Amino acid sequence: MTLQPFVSGAGLGLRRGLLTALADSAVGQVDFLEIAPENWIGVGGRFARQLRGLSERVPFLCHGLSLNLGGVAPLDIELLKAIKGFLDEHGIRGYSEHLSACADEGQLYDLMPLPFTAHTVQRVATRIRTVQDVLERPLIIENVSAYARLPGELDETSFIRAVLDEADCQLLLDINNVYVNATNFSFDPLAYIQAMPGERIAYLHMAGHYDEAADLKIDTHGAPVCDPVWALLRQAYGLHGVRPTLLERDFNFPPVSELYAEVAQIRALQQGAGR
Template identity: 80%
Template structure:
C-alpha cells in the first residue's frame, strides 16, 4: 500500500460530532475515519452531511464486525455492502480488528484470540478472502484485552506472524498497547519495538478508564493519557512518523478540545521529523 494514502493527524467521526465537523473540520483535521457498519444505508440529512465531508476530506474506514478471528463463515453480504460503501465514498483505506466478535450471533465485543500457529493460519486465510472480495488491501489492528487464551506465542509475536502470513499491514493502536501492558504486565516499549516498521500503515491513540490498579479499560471516552502520548513519541522515534488518528466515542468535550488533541499529535509528528532531520 502507498503510504501517502493519508498523512498528518486525523479524528474519528461519530454522529455526535457530525454537525460540528461539517462546519469547520477542513483545516483542523487532515483526515477522518468512520465505522462503515454505522453508515451503510444511512440516507436523509445524516447521509447528506456525511457525503459533504467525504467530498472535502480524505476518509478511512475502521470496521467493527468482520469477525476475522472467529470460526463462523465470513459474512459475504456484509463484505459486498462494505465494498460498495468504500467505492461510493472514495475511502482511502480499510482496517479491521484482529479479534473475534461473533459465533452463532454477534457478540458486540472484541474477543481475544489464542496466540498460536493454528490461529495465525486461520486468520491469514480469512484476511485473504476479505481482500479478494473487497478488491483492496486490509489493514489489521492490535486490540485491547482483559483475558488471555492459551497459546505458544506472545502478543507481539502473534501480531507479526499474522501480518507476515496474510501479507497485510498494521493499524498500530498505541493506547491498546499501553492498556494491555498494564493488564498483562509487559513492557510496552518492547512491544512497539517488535512491530515491523514496513507493515505499519497508520496509528490510533485514544483515552482509557482506570478500573482498578493493574486494570485499564479501553473506553475511548476520555482524553489521551500522558503515558500514551509518551508511547506515541516513542513509536515515531522507532518507526518514523505515521498518519495518526484520535478516537473518541462518547463523553464528547467541546470540539475545540478534540482539535487541541489532534494538534498535539501534529506537534509530536513535527518534533519527530525534526529530530530525524538532525540525525538524533
C-alpha cells in the first residue's frame, strides 16, 4: 500500500461549530486537522468550500465513527467506498477508527465495548484487513473509553496488542481514554501506556472528560484537558518518543484562542521531550 507522508506536530479536531473560526486562523496555529468523514461526505455549498480551502492549506487526518469494526453485522462496503473517495479527494494523510462496536441492525450512535477474547481478536482482525483492502490504506485503530466489561480471558492491553499484530495495523493511542478506563476499572494508566507497542503508535489523542464520581469518569470531549492527562502525555513521550498529537473538542466550545493554547501546550511538551 502507498501512503502519503504522515503528519507531525500538534493538531486539532475540526468540528462544524469550529469551521469558520479555523478557516480564518488555523494556518500557523495547528500542524494538522482531523475530521470524521461521515460528517462531511456529500456536504456541499459554503461548508464544502471552507473545508476544501482548509484541506488545501493544512494536512488532514480522518477519524471514523461508524465502521463498526467490532460488530457482527457485515461491513458496509458502500460506506467504505464513499470514505475512500473522500480520503482521495482531500489528500487525507491517515485514517483511523475505533476498536469497538457501534451498530447491529442500525447505528447505535455509541461506542460499545468488545469481549476481550481470542475469538474476537481473530474476527476483528479479519474485518480490519478487509477495510484496508477496500481503502487501499493501512488502518489506525483507537483504544476506546468504556463503562462496562464483557466476559473475556484477555485484559485490555493484551487484547489491543493481539489485534494490532493479527491485523498488522497501527494504533491511535488516546491518552484521555486510558485515564478514563484506568479510573473506571482500577488499573495503572502508565503501565497500560508502557504495554502498548511503540512501533505501532501512529499518533495520539488528547481530550477532556466529565467527573461523574470519584470512581467514574465519562469521556465527553467537552472540557479542557485535566492535569493528570497532561502528565500522562508527558510520560507517553518519555516511553515511546514524541508522536503527532491531536486535541479533540466536540462541544462546549470556548474561544478558539483557548483551543490553540491547548494545542500550544501539546507542542511545548513535544519540544521539551525532544531535548
